[in-house]
Structures are given as structure tokens and as C-alpha cells.
Amino acid sequence: MHVAQLLAAEAIDAVLTGRNLSSAIEAVLKHHSHITPQQRGAMQDLSYGTLRHYGQLQALLSPLLQKPLSNTRLRCLLLVALYQLQQDRAGAHTVVDQAVQAAGSFKPQWAKGLVNAILRNFLRQRDALLAAIQNDDVASYSYPQWWINKLRKQYPQDWQAMLLAGNQHPPMSLRVNLRQTSMADYVARLDAQGISADVVGDSALLLHKPLPVERIPGFSSGEVSVQDAGAQLAAPLLDAQDGMRVLDACCAPGGKTGHLLELARLDLLALDSDALRLQRVKSNLDRLNLQATLLAADAAQPDGWWDGRPFDRILADVPCTASGIVRRHVDIKWLRREADVASFAQQQARILPALWQLLAKGGKLLYVTCSVFHEENQSQIDGFIKQQVDARQLPLSSPMLPPQGQLHPAAHHDGFFYAMLQKI
Numbered sequence: 462m463h464v465a466q467l468l469a470a471e472a473i474d475a476v477l478t479g480r481n482l483s484s485a486i487e488a489v490l491k492h493h494s495h496i497t498p499q500q501r502g503a504m505q506d507l508s509y510g511t512l513r514h515y516g517q518l519q520a521l522l523s524p525l526l527q528k529p530l531s532n533t534r535l536r537c538l539l540l541v542a543l544y545q546l547q548q549d550r551a552g553a554h555t556v557v558d559q560a561v562q563a564a565g566s567f568k569p570q571w572a573k574g575l576v577n578a579i580l581r582n583f584l585r586q587r588d589a590l591l592a593a594i595q596n597d598d599v600a601s602y603s604y605p606q607w608w609i610n611k612l613r614k615q616y617p618q619d620w621q622a623m624l625l626a627g628n629q630h631p632p633m634s635l636r637v638n639l640r641q642t643s644m645a646d647y648v649a650r651l652d653a654q655g656i657s658a659d660v661v662g663d664s665a666l667l668l669h670k671p672l673p674v675e676r677i678p679g680f681s682s683g684e685v686s687v688q689d690a691g692a693q694l695a696a697p698l699l700d701a702q703d704g705m706r707v708l709d710a711c712c713a714p715g716g717k718t719g720h721l722l723e724l725a726r727l728d729l730l731a732l733d734s735d736a737l738r739l740q741r742v743k744s745n746l747d748r749l750n751l752q753a754t755l756l757a758a759d760a761a762q763p764d765g766w767w768d769g770r771p772f773d774r775i776l777a778d779v780p781c782t783a784s785g786i787v788r789r790h791v792d793i794k795w796l797r798r799e800a801d802v803a804s805f806a807q808q809q810a811r812i813l814p815a816l817w818q819l820l821a822k823g824g825k826l827l828y829v830t831c832s833v834f835h836e837e838n839q840s841q842i843d844g845f846i847k848q849q850v851d852a853r854q855l856p857l858s859s860p861m862l863p864p865q866g867q868l869h870p871a872a873h874h875d876g877f878f879y880a881m882l883q884k885i
């Protein structure tokens with residue numbers, strides 16, 4: 462386990478200097494290709510777990526240090542061990558011994574002694590340390606203070622539940638491809654293989670236990686995809702019918718693109734500004750045996766790529782802070798800055814009016830974010846409608862969605878915002 466602790470510390474250190482967690486893990490694993498699958502899995506669990514609870518762990522560590530540790534990797538190793546002791550409830554002495562062993566690979570000779578002393582002090586003083594941080598928001602919720610303040614202001618009733626939901630382990634949800642099979646048949650197939658799942662939407666299943674995709678029946682042949690149940694609301698809401706011309710304006714990696722094509726035979730243009738991410742759309746569609754025209758281009762500058770034929774439907778799944786999906790992307794809590802909210806809102810305010818010009822009269826545009834911040838959601842829509850006299854907001858036709866379109870993160874789904882606009 463000391464190898465997993467060390468590698469997790471390396472990945473977390475990279476995140477705290479601005480790198481996203483999945484690319485940090487990938488980079489670390491690339492340099493340690495000899496490790497076992499168990500060490501690999503443990504390293505990932507420790508990295509995710511430590512960052513999920515980073516606010517609490519750093520508050521527990523600070524009083525145990527006489528002065529801030531300049532060796533940031535060693536600090537991260539301590540955080541990983543504290544995570545195991547505090548959240549994982551792993552065997553205390555084993556965790557400490559392994560962390561001391563891991564510290565043996567650090568240059569300063571004193572690293573082992575320091576790790577040993579700090580972790581043993583933590584075990585002795587745990588109750589007092591926890592009592593001392595109980596009124597500290599960042600330590601209690603493990604989010605930055607600005608994020609807590611914003612949610613408290615925007616959701617006076619629900620902010621705590623939303624923060625806590627974002628700290629849970631994410632479930633694994635599947636979308637059954639109704640073009641290839643039925644829900645009943647697919648559930649029976651899972652059953653026959655001893656895989657238990659709950660039906661949580663028209664085509665959404667929640668696995669009781671996550672599985673590697675290779676073990677999901679029918680994954681490689683496109684009978685099923687991995688997609689959060691909240692994200693699965695987009696395609697049915699867009700209400701695209703056979704033969705329609707549809708634009709999926711920010712499509713990568715293609716989760717919603719595939720769903721749209723599973724539900725109707727469309728003339729679909731799937732656009733994304735990131736050519737690399739667009740390759741993932743292609744491989745997703747290939748797996749599902751579905752076709753769309755793929756284009757790497759800027760949705761905010763259609764003059765460069767639009768052929769002048771209006772679209773009947775547009776899906777605008779715009780770039781956003783991703784504040785609604787932090788249980789899957791735990792690093793977002795620590796990578797985002799408060800100013801990012803305004804900067805994403807500006808990008809959205811560039812994309813939305815540009816796409817509006819491409820919509821046919823009577824056509825519908827579904828605006829989507831995976832954010833919970835008002836600036837990116839209803840405030841963005843209110844500002845748009847004020848300026849756009851031919852736009853009206855329609856009620857949403859999904860029993861899972863509240864009328865305002867803001868889906869809070871909860872046990873069965875992530876947090877999303879949906880707004881349906883029609884050109885009149």
C-alpha cells in the first residue's frame with residue numbers, strides 16, 4: 462500500500478498546482494507501468510478520496526505542523542494517510558507504518574520521523590482536532606469558502622444537502638440503447654449475470670456496484686453506454702423527430718450525441734471546438750453504430766462553418782464550471798477560482814446568441830449546463846431573453862425536473878440545469 466500512497470501523493474501534488482486529476486493520474490501511472498492492478502486501483506481511490514475531503518484533511522494537518530511544509534509532495538503523503546485514518550477508517554497502525562515506509566523514499570532523512578510523529582499525534586489528538594474545526598466551513602464541507610458562500614446565498618434551503626451530495630461516491634449509471642434492445646430485456650440480461658441495478662429513468666439504470674466497462678454486457682456492441690441519469694434527460698427533452706436537422710453544438714465526448722441518434726433518425730451536425738475530444742465522439746458513435754457529421758469549430762463563430770440552412774433543434778451543452786458534477790470530478794472543487802464563474806458565463810453569453818441565429822422559426826434550443834451556479838443558468842437565460850425578442854422559454858416536460866430546470870445533485874444523478882427556448 463505504501464506505493465499507492467506515494468503515487469497518490471504525486472498525483473494530488475500535481476492537482477494542487479493546477480493539473481486536472483485524470484491527467485495527473487495518467488501521467489503518474491505512465492512512469493510506473495510496473496505496478497499491479499491492485500496498486501493502481503488503490504492509488505486512484507486514495508487520490509479521489511483525499512481530494513474529495515481535502516478541506517477537512519488540510520484543516521486537520523495544519524495544527525499538527527509547527528510550520529508549513531515546503532516539501533509539497535510530503536505534505537500530500539500526510540494528507541493521503543490522514544484520509545485513510547479519518548475517512549477510510551483503515552487499520553491505524555498499518556496506515557502509519559506504510560506511510561512511514563513511503564516517506565523513506567523522500568530525500569530529507571527526517572521525513573520518516575516527521576510522518577511517524579505527525580500521524581501518531583493525530584491519532585492521539587483526533588477528537589480535540591475534530592472539535593476545533595467543527596465551526597470551520599471549509600473543513601466541515603470540504604469546498605472552498607467562496608463556493609460555500611455562493612451556494613448558501615443562491616440556495617438558502619438546500620445548500621448543505623447540495624454540498625454533501627457532491628461529496629458522495631458517484632454511482633455508475635447506464636443508458637440502454639432502445640434502438641437495439643428494451644429495458645426489460647436488458648435488465649433480464651443483467652439479472653442473468655448476477656448484476657443488480659435499479660431502473661431510474663426511461664432508459665437509465667443505476668448499477669448497485671460499479672463495473673469496468675469490459676464487464677458490462679453489450680457495452681462493446683453499443684447496447685448500452687455509461688451516462689449519468691441527469692445527463693440522460695437532455696436527448697428526450699430536445700424532442701427531435703425523425704428527419705429533423707439538428708445541431709449538437711458542444712458535443713464532445715458525445716454522450717448526448719449518441720442518445721439523440723438512438724431516439725430518432727436525424728440529420729445531425731455534431732460540433733466541438735476541441736478536435737481531440739471530437740475523436741472520442743467518433744469512437745462512441747462507431748461503438749453505437751450511429752452516424753453524424755462531425756466538425757471541429759467554434760460554436761460562437763458560425764460564419765466560418767454554417768451553410769445557411771436553419772436547424773430544427775439545437776442542443777447547447779455549453780462549457781461551464783461543472784459545479785454540479787464534483788462527486789465525479791473531485792479536483793474541480795480545488796481547481797476552480799471564483800472568477801471562473803464569470804468567465805464561463807461570458808463564454809456562454811457568446812455562444813447562445815450565435816447559435817440562436819441558426820435556429821429555424823418555431824425551432825427549439827435546449828440550453829444545458831452541469832453547473833449549479835445561477836450565473837451560468839437561469840440568470841444567463843434571463844439576460845438572453847431580455848435581449849432576444851423572438852425567444853421564449855418553454856416549460857420542461859420531464860417528471861424528474863423541477864419547473865425551474867435546476868436538477869440538484871442527489872443520490873441517483875448529478876446536478877444539471879436545463880432551459881428550453883423556442884424561436885417565435
Ligand SMILES: C[S@@+](CC[C@H](N)C(=O)[O-])C[C@H]1O[C@@H](n2cnc3c(N)ncnc32)[C@H](O)[C@@H]1O
Pocket residue numbers: 710711712713714715716717718732733734735738758759760761778779780781812
Ligand atoms: C459540457 S461539455 C459537452 C458534453 C457533451 N455534450 C456530452 O454530452 O458528452 C462542453 C464541450 O464544449 C466544448 N466547447 C467549449 N467551447 C466551445 C465552443 N466555443 N464551441 C464549440 N464547443 C466548445 C468543449 O470542448 C466541451 O467538449
